[in-house]
Amino acid sequence: KAGVTQTPRYLIKTRGQQVTLSCSPISGHRSVSWYQQTPGQGLQFLFEYFSETQRNKGNFPGRFSGRQFSNSRSEMNVSTLELGDSALYLCASSPGLAGGSTDTQYFGPGTRLTVL
């Protein structure tokens, strides 16, 4: 099976712009989660989608949003970019049936976002 794919792999934006990141999960997986990884804050959970519905949400401002399509592909959007949004954004997929972190997640390689 193909792994989790994320596009684009690298992105450079300026403050105030918005950005959309894409994630294609492993075939058959219905849960997609997004994480932000920075040197200062480490790994932080953004949100999880399951069957096109947001099932869990982390502690991030409303500028961060996401959605999931019927084929389980997911997009994440960040509006009004700030310098602090520079990070590696990781997507992870899982079957989702167990409904939680005990379900093994498979991570994509991430999208490196740089905000200038």
Add this chain to the structure above:
Amino acid sequence: AQSVTQLGSHVSVSEGALVLLRCNYSSSVPPYLFWYVQYPNQGLQLLLKYTTGATLVKGINGFEAEFKKSETSFHLTKPSAHMSDAAEYFCAVSRETSYDKVIFGPGTSLSVIP
């Protein structure tokens, strides 16, 4: 609030030597515990996890970890280091199964010296 500490942000071992990466957590409730590895320019990969049952957990690539409730620890070990083990390792803990409740440690960078 729950927290995870990983002693040593950088650990160096010789090839063939024992790998020991330390993880301690603060929790009064028996937790779910995880170890992940991240190779350069890649995402995270689950090495092993403890949810319930046997406290010695065996994972992939020859790694194992032991849950010690009395010490609130979940240290990761491997008997013999390989060059390919050089990576960043993250310990994570959760009291619940929801992804938003998983707390990741700051990570330990492992270097393997030939």
